Amino acid sequence: MAAPATIDISNISGVWVMNKTLSDDTADVLAAQSIGWILRNSIGLATITLTIKHTTDLETGVEQIDINQSLSGLSGTVEARKLDWTDRPHEDYVFGKVVGKSRRVQLSEIDDEVLKKGWTEDTVAKGFIQSYVVNEEYQWTAEQVWGFMEVNGERRYARRVKL
Template sequence: MAVPPEMTVLNTTGKYIMSKRLSDDTDELLRLQGLGWFKRRIIKMGTLYLTVRHFTDDAGVEHIDILQSLSGLSDTDENRALDWVPRSHEDDTFGKVSSRSRRIRVDEVENEWLRTGWTPDTEEHGLVFTQAESKQEDNGTNWVADQTWGFEMINGEKRYVRHVFFQGPNEEKITLRLVYDYQGTV
């Protein structure tokens, strides 16, 4: 389902479900992140729900706090402060990860895949750019995932979308588009 036409990247608060029909297959990316076959099957069969709270704190720092739930089986908090400060995070799926996030103008994004396809309002207000990194000593594998978040027009509907550029442990490169169905307000 499309997001409301007035929604912009300045406030993405809402409930979403990842669209399996419109999103790219994540299996190879998950394999390169060190997830075993059984866990990848559970993820593939499950439904990913996001509850997003997008706000600016008293210090003027923009935050996007996300509760991810996989078919009610497991919940993970993905809390982002858009200040480009590296923060460590650990969860059952990806182990220990260091990530940082910021808002960035589309023309400042170096990677073509990450900067193309966005709606005019996303281009106007800038993308959310995140970078997550796993280290060999923490998880048994090295990888880096850059993402841009915003809105795209897909089949005539404005959708919340993430572009992913993934670099695997042996220099593998994967690009993915993750598309979300809007489910309403929080």
């Protein structure tokens, strides 16, 4: 998801389209999350667009990220994430019933080496967005780290995922 230099991890508001030629194949991760074959393959063929509104509550100082994820040819999903590391239930037709929490973290707070690699200097300096989601029914946990990377000489909004 190409990004201008004027946008950084402090505010990721915008419309982001996933570039599947630069991204890893999601089929194995979706299969491990018990996503059915038809839906998994439909997602694999769809254009994924994230419309993100990133705000900060002026009274509490807590950041909120509202994401409308649309998939060409499929119904989209909506997520509301507060960066306060509080468990919140969520349910949608892709991932089912999950409990997730999100926060802002520094590189030193990320345990997994793969999740630490490849980020731009400004992302490392300003901190990452970390998301942690659990699906008890299908027994999976996903940790994501969001930020910006240089890919083929181009600045891109990116997410690394550990399942």
